[in-house]
Amino acid sequence: MKIEHHNSQIDKTSSRKKDHIDLCVEENVTFREKTTRLERYELLHNALPELNLEDVDPSVPFLGKVCATPLIINSMTGGYDEAERINRELAEVCEETKIALGLGSQRQAIESDRFHESWRAARRAAPSIPMFGNIGAPEVAKGIATDKILELIDLIEADGFAIHLNALQELIQPEGEPRFRGVLNGIERLVRKLPVPLIVKEVGAGLSADVVRRLLDVGVRHIDISGAGGTSWSGVELLRSLDREINDPFWDWGIPTADALIAARPLCEENDALLIASGGIATSRDVPISIALGAHMVASARPMLKTLMEHGQRQLADFLQNWERHLRFTMFLVGATNIVSLRNASVREI
Ligand SMILES: Cc1cc2nc3c(=O)[nH]c(=O)nc-3n(C[C@H](O)[C@H](O)[C@H](O)COP(=O)(O)O)c2cc1C
Incomplete structure (x- = not known):
C-alpha cells in the first residue's frame, strides 16, 4: 500500500489516521506468535442450570446508560475525510444493537x-448509546488543558473519556513521541476535573497489575487492559516505518489479554472499578470467557473495522447479533441469568 507524505501537523495527523485504517484492513497486523491466552480457559458446563433460556438477561449498565450486551466497539478513528463515514456506520450499528462505542x-x-x-456524525447516528472520546498519553504528558478536553467531550456529548497509553506505539511510530514523563499526574488531574468518567486504556500491549494499581491509586475507576494477542500496534507502525530491522523484535511485545485480565481483577474488585477486556477479542467465545475471568465489559476494535469495511453494516450487525446469541447460550449453559452471575461462573484452565 502507498503511504503519502504531508507537511503541516494537521495533514500529518489526518494522513496517519488514514494509514492506520488502511493497514488494519489490508494487512495482517495481528501478533505473530503470541495469543490472548483466552483459548486456554473454558467455562464449566452446568447440567442443572435451573433457568429457562428466556430468563437470561445480558444487559449491563455502562457510563450511566444501559447496553443490551456488555460489548463495546473500541476506539478507532476520526480526523480525516473517510473517518466520518466509518464512525457514522459504526455508530448506526451500535445504536441498532444497543452496544457502546469508543471513538x-x-x-x-x-x-x-x-x-x-x-x-x-457518530453521536448524531447513535443518540442513545454510551459513547466515549479519546486522547493519547503524549497529549496528557504535555499538560493538555482541561478546557480542551471539555470541548472534545462536548463535540460528541460523550458519556466518558478515554486516555490511551501507547508507549510501544509511540516508540515505533516514525513520527512518534515517546515522552511519557508526567502522564500519571495528568491523569490524576483529569480524573478529578472531568464531568464524565475517565477510562484509561492500553492499545494492545496490556496493563500490568502494577500499572492498574497506580491508576486506581490516583482515582481511575474505568480500566481497559487492552492486552496482547490481537492487533499489534508495533506491527502497524513497523509497516509504516523504514527502521524495520531493529524494531521487529517488538512486534509481539506485550501482556496477553487473559493474563492482564486475571491480574487486574482483584485490584478492580477491591476498588469497585469497572474492568474492560480488550485486545484480540475476535470470536464470540472470547466474550463470555473474558467476563468469567473478571471483565464487566468486552471491547473489540480491528475485527469490527474489518467486518464493516469488507462486508458492510448489515454483516457487522449480524456478526454482533451472533455474539449476543453465543453469550446468551453460554449464560444458559452455566446457569447465569445475568452478567453479575456470569462473572462468578466457574472457569477451568485447559
Ligand atoms: C484502526 C485502528 C485505530 C485505532 N486507533 C485508536 C485510537 O485512536 N485510540 C485508542 O485508544 N485506541 C486505538 N486503537 C486501539 C484499539 O482501541 C484497541 O485497543 C487495540 O486495537 C486492540 O484491540 P483489537 O485487537 O480488538 O484491535 C485503534 C485500533 C485500530 C484497529
Missing part, C-alpha cells in the same frame, strides 16, 4: 475544526 483519538480535533464532523 478514535481526537488529537486532530484540537489541531483544527476541519474534520469535526467525523466525530459529531
Whole structure:
C-alpha cells in the first residue's frame, strides 16, 4: 500500500489516521506468535442450570446508560475525510444493537475544526448509546488543558473519556513521541476535573497489575487492559516505518489479554472499578470467557473495522447479533441469568 507524505501537523495527523485504517484492513497486523491466552480457559458446563433460556438477561449498565450486551466497539478513528463515514456506520450499528462505542483519538480535533464532523456524525447516528472520546498519553504528558478536553467531550456529548497509553506505539511510530514523563499526574488531574468518567486504556500491549494499581491509586475507576494477542500496534507502525530491522523484535511485545485480565481483577474488585477486556477479542467465545475471568465489559476494535469495511453494516450487525446469541447460550449453559452471575461462573484452565 502507498503511504503519502504531508507537511503541516494537521495533514500529518489526518494522513496517519488514514494509514492506520488502511493497514488494519489490508494487512495482517495481528501478533505473530503470541495469543490472548483466552483459548486456554473454558467455562464449566452446568447440567442443572435451573433457568429457562428466556430468563437470561445480558444487559449491563455502562457510563450511566444501559447496553443490551456488555460489548463495546473500541476506539478507532476520526480526523480525516473517510473517518466520518466509518464512525457514522459504526455508530448506526451500535445504536441498532444497543452496544457502546469508543471513538478514535481526537488529537486532530484540537489541531483544527476541519474534520469535526467525523466525530459529531457518530453521536448524531447513535443518540442513545454510551459513547466515549479519546486522547493519547503524549497529549496528557504535555499538560493538555482541561478546557480542551471539555470541548472534545462536548463535540460528541460523550458519556466518558478515554486516555490511551501507547508507549510501544509511540516508540515505533516514525513520527512518534515517546515522552511519557508526567502522564500519571495528568491523569490524576483529569480524573478529578472531568464531568464524565475517565477510562484509561492500553492499545494492545496490556496493563500490568502494577500499572492498574497506580491508576486506581490516583482515582481511575474505568480500566481497559487492552492486552496482547490481537492487533499489534508495533506491527502497524513497523509497516509504516523504514527502521524495520531493529524494531521487529517488538512486534509481539506485550501482556496477553487473559493474563492482564486475571491480574487486574482483584485490584478492580477491591476498588469497585469497572474492568474492560480488550485486545484480540475476535470470536464470540472470547466474550463470555473474558467476563468469567473478571471483565464487566468486552471491547473489540480491528475485527469490527474489518467486518464493516469488507462486508458492510448489515454483516457487522449480524456478526454482533451472533455474539449476543453465543453469550446468551453460554449464560444458559452455566446457569447465569445475568452478567453479575456470569462473572462468578466457574472457569477451568485447559
Ligand atoms: C484502526 C485502528 C485505530 C485505532 N486507533 C485508536 C485510537 O485512536 N485510540 C485508542 O485508544 N485506541 C486505538 N486503537 C486501539 C484499539 O482501541 C484497541 O485497543 C487495540 O486495537 C486492540 O484491540 P483489537 O485487537 O480488538 O484491535 C485503534 C485500533 C485500530 C484497529
